[in-house]
Amino acid sequence: MLNRRSILSAAAAGVVAARAPKPLRAATKKFDAIVIGSGLSGLNAAMLLEEQGMKVQVLEGRNRVGGRVYTLMNVPGRPEAAGELIGGNYARMIDTAERLGLDLIPPVELGAARGWLYRIKEQNILPEEWPSHALNPLEGDDRQLMPDRLLFILAHRNNPLSGRALDDWILPEFQKYDIPFSKYLRETLGYNEEIINLMNVVVHTDHVDNTSALHEIRRYAVGEFNQSAALANSERPASLQVKGGNSLLPFAMSESLENGVLLNKTVHTIDDNGSSVSVTCNDGREYQAGQVVCSVPYPVLRHMKFTPRLPMIMESAIDEIDYGISIQVHFLIKEKFWEKDGLPSSIWTDGPMERFAVLARGENGEETSAISFINGVEAFKYDYMTDEQVAAYTLQELARIRPSTKGALEPIMVQSCHRDVHGSGDWVFWRPGQVTKYADNMRARHGNIHFCGEHTALLERGMEGAFESGERAAFDVLDLVG
Ligand SMILES: Cc1cc2nc3c(=O)[nH]c(=O)nc-3n(C[C@H](O)[C@H](O)[C@H](O)COP(=O)(O)OP(=O)(O)OC[C@H]3O[C@@H](n4cnc5c(N)ncnc54)[C@H](O)[C@@H]3O)c2cc1C
Known part of the structure; x- marks a missing residue:
């Protein structure tokens, strides 16, 4: 079995790909390891443990795999509702995608089609006007x-x-x-x-x-x-995307697992009796394993019960650490409104709608759909609206600041990274003082329970941080079971 030092140095060189032969391991429990959550961190942990001969089961609360990697396959142009840009140095993620036979291509970024119109303090400003504009x-x-x-x-x-x-x-x-x-x-x-x-x-x-x-x-x-x-x-290139949609990566990762991923398994209780861990789901089913890797983000972890209780410092990190929130409204383009008013097609505002972008994701760069993307402080008020109200509000705001959009857009989907019980937000963030207080206390194992997830990564952030954390948790398990 590979040890932590050899695997870490291999990872640094970007050659984690070299799969070790699978040693056979006698299963003393129903599973050697249960992984909770099928985001990139959980799936990476599961793949690494399985490669080392462990019998692994992944339990996922949602009815899909991928967590915060979610390509909207039914929206024209397949926009990414979550994890979007794969950094050029995301060694683990790129390596895994390539090993699983996926193609990586340069991404089409927001606002790429026909540029931004800036709307600041209720004034429309063209890019060429901005350098000499009085509001600059x-x-x-x-x-x-x-x-x-x-x-x-x-x-x-x-x-x-x-x-x-x-x-x-x-x-x-x-x-x-x-x-x-x-x-x-x-x-x-x-x-x-x-x-x-x-x-x-x-x-x-x-x-x-x-x-x-x-x-x-x-x-x-x-x-x-x-x-x-x-x-x-x-x-x-500086960044990449998976051809056909980033979700193809977690799909392929889950398919590569011997036991796949069990969906609709929301875990609410984890009991560690010292020699085995039992995990109970909302459907009443209980699963047992020698080790558990928990990849659940903190806002969801707040509702999970652990026996024995987690150390106080960890409980308070779970209670206090938050994730950025965002909400997206996706539209079909019924009319090319920018041809009516001659302005850039996308709008960047300091008002409640923040960013509205026409996506050019057609094969020949043609416009496929549009997205209104609101994050940070402006996103909070949308939590008090239904999806229909969110769509109506953004259409109304668009028509107010850009009359040519009236009747030109049809809302097809409202998507948020935090508005469901398994959601957390986009990326973890630290409030003032929290790095000093918590950053060193988030990776410790608790008996036979190990934690991963982007929020626990030390080196990278986002999707590569998720991979890194899953790798670290898998090595912790391997170190412990020898
Ligand atoms: C809008 C948006 C844009 C982003 N853009 C980028 C980007 O451009 N580049 C980048 O690198 N990163 C980006 N990110 C961040 C990146 O997507 C995440 O950091 C990463 O995917 C997190 O992976 P994870 O495995 O740590 O967590 P998750 O993907 O959240 O996985 C956790 C899993 O646990 C499941 N779960 C939750 N509760 C339970 C439970 N009780 N029982 C069982 N299962 C449960 C969830 O359903 C989920 O599948 C973006 C995220 C968002 C939302």
């Missing part, structure tokens, strides 16, 4: 930066984590940045409130005041690492 709060060369790019470029300046090792963010020397992001932008980088307000439109967390600056500077440092394949003029 920037100075000097920065005035050329478009509003949607401000967060990514301005907040990254003088990034103390730039060029550092990916896991340096939890070192004590960086705790001085575990402060409100707005304070960092104002006092360390010297931006005024107008600039900070424009950046706040894009943050995926709930607000720049409630977000740790350390979370954000880590985000940009990791992003820089993942783009470095492109920066180094490598053959590989």
Whole structure:
């Protein structure tokens, strides 16, 4: 059996692909390991454990696999409702996709079709007008930066984590940045409130005041690492997508498992008696295994009962750590409204609709559908609306700020990453002080229960973070059972 050190170094070299022969292992329990959740982290853990000869069963609460990887297969152009861009340096994810025979292609990003119209303080602004516009709060060369790019470029300046090792963010020397992001932008980088307000439109967390600056500077440092394949003029583009939809990856991963994934199995209780763990689902069924890997995100974990109880520090991390929320409305395009008013087809606003983008995902770059994408603080009010009300509200707001859209769009789907009982949000985020308090306490095993999920990743974030965490949890299991 591979040990942790050899596998970690293999992973660093991007060669986890080399599958070891499967040693036979006597099953003393019904399963050697149960994995809860079929997102990328759980599936990766299950594949690695099975490769090492363990008898594994994955239990998934939803009626589909993939968790926060969810391609809307029935919407024209197959937009991604969740995990979208695969970073050029996502070694584990790219390697797994390639091993499973999937093709990776450069992505079509939001706003790629015919550019953005900016709508700021109720005024329509064309990209060419922005550098000299009276509402542009920037100075000097920065005035050329478009509003949607401000967060990514301005907040990254003088990034103390730039060029550092990916896991340096939890070192004590960086705790001085575990402060409100707005304070960092104002006092360390010297931006005024107008600039900070424009950046706040894009943050995926709930607000720049409630977000740790350390979370954000880590985000940009990791992003820089993942783009470095492109920066180094490598053959590989800065980001990728799975041809046919990212969901094809979790589908293929689950199909590769001997026992597949049992769907509609919402786990609510985990009892560890020291020699085996039993897991009970909402349908009353109980499953037993020697080890359990739990990949459930914290907002859902809050409702799960553990015996023995989790350590207090972990219980409070589970209670307090949140995920960014977002809501999307997908539309069919009945009429090319941009041909009527001659403006760019997508709209970036500082108002309640935030971003509305025409997606050009047809084979020849033709427009396939449109999406209204709201995240962060503006997304909260949508939690109090039904899907019909959300769709009606976005159509009404669109028609108000862009009359040519009236009658041109038909809502087909409202999709949110947090509005169901298995949902958490988009990505985990840290509030000021939380990195210092919790970042070191989220990976510890609890008896025979191991935790993974993007929120527990040390190096990467998002989908690659999910892979990394599943790998770490699998090695923890292997270390424990010898
Ligand atoms: C809108 C959006 C955009 C994103 N964009 C990107 C991007 O461009 N690039 C990127 O890298 N990442 C992106 N992400 C983040 C990325 O998708 C996630 O970080 C990653 O997929 C998380 O994987 P996971 O396995 O940790 O968690 P999940 O995918 O959430 O998996 C957890 C699984 O557990 C299941 N579950 C929950 N409760 C129970 C229960 N009680 N019993 C059994 N099963 C349960 C869930 O149904 C789910 O399948 C995005 C996410 C969203 C929502």
